[in-house]
Structures are given as C-alpha cells and as structure tokens.
Amino acid sequence: MIRRAAQVAARETWSTQLGFLVAAIGSAIGLGNIWRFPGVAYANGGGAFLIPYLVALLTAGIPFLIFDYALGHRFQGSAPTVFRRIGGWFESLGWFQVAVSFVIMTYYAVVVAWSVSYIFFSAQGAWGSDPVSFFTKDYLQVSAPSFSLNVVSAVLFPLLAVWVIVLVFLGLGIQRGLERANKIFIPLLVVIFLVMVVRTLFLPGATDGINAFFTPNWAALLRPDVWVAAYSQIFYSLSVGFGIMITYASYLPRRVNIGPTALVAAFANSSFEIVAGIGVFSTLGFMAHEAGVGVQDIEGITGVSLSFMTFPKIISMMPGGHVFGILFFLSLTIAGITSLMSLIQVVSSAFQDKFGFSATRSALILGLVAMFCSVLFFSTTNGLNALDVVDNWINSVGILGIALLSVLYVTYGKRMLRELRLHINFHSSIRFGKWWIFVTGLLTPAILLYILLATVWSIITTGYGGYPHNFILMFGWGCVVIAFLLTAIFTLLPWYKKRAPQLVGYQPWESLTTLEALEKEGKL
Amino acid sequence: MTIEAISMMLLAMLIVWGGLLWSVLYLRKHKLPDDVSNSDALHTLAQLGEERLGGFMTHRADELSQ
Secondary structure (H helix, E strand, C coil): CHHHHHHHHHCCCCCCHHHHHHHHHHHHCCHHHHHCHHHHHHHCCEHHHHHHHHHHHHHHHHHHHHHHHHHHHHHCCCHHHHHHHHHHHHHHHHHHHHHHHHHHHHHHHHHHHHHHHHHHHHHHCCCCCCHHHHHHHHHCCCCCCCCCCCECHHHHHHHHHHHHHHHHHHHCCHHHHHHHHHHHHHHHHHHHHHHHHHHHHCCCCHHHHHHHHHCECHHHHHCHHHHHHHHHHHHHHCCCCCCHHHHHHHCCCCCCCHHHHHHHHHHHHHHHHHHHHHHHHHHHHHHHHHHCCCHHHCCCCCHHHHHHHHHHHHHHHCCCHHHHHHHHHHHHHHHHHHHHHHHHHHHHHHHHHHHCCCHHHHHHHHHHHHHHHHHHHHCECCHHHHHHHHHHHHHHHHHHHHHHHHHHHHHHHCCCHHHHHHHHHHCCCCCCCHHHHHHHHHHHHHHHHHHHHHHHHHHHHHCCCCCCHHHHHHHHHHHHHHHHHHHHHHHHCCCCCCCHHHHHCCCCCCCHHHHHHHHHCCCC | CCHHHHHHHHHHHHHHHHHHHHHHHHHHHCCCCCCHHHCHHHHHHHHHCHHHHHHHHHHHHHHHHC
8 A cells, every 4th residue: 555655646647637638638639620620521521521520439539539548547657658567568569659759749849830930920911922932932941852951940940939838838747737738728729719710600701611511422421531531530630549648647546537538528629620620611611702713623721731821821811811810820839739748748758757757857858859850850941841741651650550559459469458448437437338349449450450551552552742752761661760769779778767666566546356346246 | 501511510510519518517417526435336446455456466566577
C-alpha cells in the first residue's frame, strides 16, 4: 500500500474529469476538423458520406478511443511505459508512437505559425488580389523540391513564438499548464467559430454551398474508397492510435467514468466537424455566387489550399472580410495550438517517465530539439514541399502502421482485450459487452490493414504529388526511417534508475483476479 | 436547398449533436461520488480485500523484471 501511495504521488493527475475531457476534446479538434473533413466529405459523396462516417465513428473511432483510454488508465504511464509494463521490450511500440508524434509536431507548429502570420495579414489585406501568389511566392518563397537551408524569416519569427507559448504551458505541468490552457482555449475556439459560422450563413450563396455539401450521392456508398476515406478521417480526427489518448488517460485519477467521457469527446469532435463543414461550404457557396460559377467548379477545397489560398480570396470578396479573416485564422491558431500541445505532451511524458526529467526540464530540452527540426526542415523555402510529403507519409504509413501494430500486439500478442474490457467496465457506468472485443480486436485491425496496404500500394505505384523520386525518398520514406531509428535508440537507452523499480513494482488500480471475481458476481 | 440535402443535414445533426447532448447529460447524471463506498463494484472490491491481489501481481512483477 505504501508503494501504491508513492506511485500515485509521483504522477500528476488532472484536477477534474472536466479538465481531462476538455484537453481530450482540444486534442481531437485540430486543423483537420476545419480544413480536412469538409473537403473529404464533399469529395466522397457529400451528404451520403455522413453514413460511412457515422458508421466508422461508432464501429472504430469510439471503440479505439476506449482502447487507448483503457491502456493509459490501467497502465498509468506514457506510451513507452504502458507497453513496457505490458510486455518488456515491446516498449518500442510506445517509442514509435512517440517518434510519430515528434515528427508531426515539428511541422504542425509551422502551420500554426502560418496561421498566426495570417491573422495579421488578414487585418492588412496583405495578399492583395492574388492570394495564391502571395502565399507561395511572397510569404513562403517556395523553391523547387529539394533540401534547402534558406530560412524564411517571415515564417521563422512566428514559429519561434508558437514554440515558446506552447512550451511555457507544458513546462507548467498538467494542471497548471495543459489543463488550464485547454480550459481557456477550447471555449474560446467554440465561441469564435460559432460566431464565424453564423456570419457565413447570412452570406449570399451560402445555401447553395450547404446544399452542395449535404446533397447525397448515393452511388458513392458502393465505392470502397469512400468507406476507406470515412474510416481514415475518423482515425486522424480522433487522435487515436499514436499515444495522445494513452498519455492523457494516464493522468486520470482512479475514480473516473471512462465510457461516457469517451462518448462526449468523440461526439464533440464530430459535432465540431459538422459545424466546420457548414461554415466552410457556406463560405465556398458565397465565393461561387460572387464568381458566377457552381460550387463544384471551385478548386482548392481542402488542406493548405483551402485555408491559405481559397479563404483569403473569399475574405477579400466579403463585406467585413478583415474581421472574418482574423476570426478564421485565430480559430486555426487555437485549434492548432491545443492539438500541438497534446502531441508534445506525448513526447514530454515519455521523457519524464524514462529519464526522470521534470515537466519543465523535459519541455525545455524537447522544445529546443523540436524547434531546431521545425526551423531546419519546414521554415525554409522548401518548407511547403517538405511538409506536404512528410505529412502524407507520417499519416499514411506512420500513424496507421503503429495503430495497427499496437492493437495486434495487445489483442493477439498478449490476449489482453478481455482484461481491458473488464477494466473499462469497472471504471464506467456504461458496460461494454463482448462486441467491443470484436470491433477492437478484429474489425478495426482489418480496416486499418486494408487502408495501410491500399495507401502504400498507391504511393509505390503512382507516386505522390508529382514530386521527384529522390525527394520522396528523402522526406517521405526518410521520415519513417528516422522514426524507426528514434524508436530503436530510445528503447535501448536505460531507464532512469529511480524510475525503473516502479516498472517492476507497478500495480494496476485493480488486479485481473479482482476484476474476474467481480465479473463472476455479475457486476462487470 | 433540396429535400435530400436538408434531410441529410438534419440526420447528421440529430445523430452527432444528439449523441453529444445525450452523453453530456448521461455523464452529469452518473457523476461519480467522491465516497468510494457508494460504488457497488468498489464496495465489492473492498470486501474482496488485498489478499486476492498477491498472485497476479507477483506474476506480473516477475514477467516485467525479466
């Protein structure tokens, strides 16, 4: 009992369940909700896409979210600690999740920095009449795809500012930093975004945009790629499978209601996506109306193109566009910062666990390294090209690959899903039956495997984005190789001697024996 | 807007926003009491006592130390 008390005292917890919930929602709601979902939905059947999307949410998104929560809460540690406690050297699975998070955060911070710059550009109308040329030539000074050391100062300074802000919050720890930041940022984001969406509804042509977004193309439901797009969107959007939710759940106290908490986080994320879809397509409808074309004729409706090329064009057309632009890029900045903090926390928490660093020291060391990588690879004239390729590879190969390996290992390597189900049921007022084991252990891995193979096959056979082969090797496969190298190095490094005994002497909140006894008594 | 588009919009809102509202209300209703003994399962856990934990934990500790 003394050892348990020491173990609990060593790990900080969220001050309230609400604090965890807000942070989980903040992590899930990111740039992808605003710039990815609307375009993906529109391109994959419009209103009809919502059917595979909701099926994916219920059959894979929520079950996988519960899986991550259960791992984090039961094994009370960062991703490497969790997998170390489950299976010794398989802590490498956790380190690969950490490596994936590290790679993502280095370029994610750059997109947030662009958004910060565009808040000021919106106020000035800096892009003039040609936002595309302004973004690529004047602002990013994009060069041909190749390694470049020409740092763009206009990107560098906001990038440094973003890193400093984020690291200050994380250096303050879970309750004073991460929890407090999310409690401020998430309500602010919701209010700003709702104001913006309501404004778009009153624009001329808004109805045409919403009509285009929701009009179902039923034939799309017969296309496998539409279902793959729906499941992919859910995986990326909910931030499952690469350590974030494991890390966040590890800071939960023993007394928590896991099931409903997961449902709130998942539905809040999807609710935000639907609102984002309405807002984005109302705005695109306005653009089509002003240009005298159909919504289907508009190009650049997803990702970087939507936010930094199409939207500035619309902002220039719109009455009161400066204010709208400021709100839009402020929303992107806030959504990006809360997600960025969750990514950094995955890495920071792993360093704290394995090397005994304090939150402040971890944030400082990690911040300097990540900032250096961010600047070196993504704030140069090659930044946009590098970001495009790295983002595609780390999402398609990194996240899907590690999510698949993790669930396969826990399900078939350790046969641990039953234990996790009992743990969840013990800590949840909603009971998860054996169907949860089926969808998590069989359906989800099957879908992940299919998506992974289809994506890798497509990359190998058709390439990506017309980039030269060497460039793809350097930044695409290169980032995956780096993730593997980081995994190997950090797995082999010794544990901090004062933390190592905790690994051996670790006790779950309730033993499997106890959970099984409760199950026999019909209480789980 | 077409009837189909309106229907899909309302359906999406009903499921997603309805799901959010239901889960928030459910979570509020089932807010865990601070007193551990109020929970049926935890009460049973207390009755079971610590002695049942021994075997499993020794096994897990041995496994991890290898």
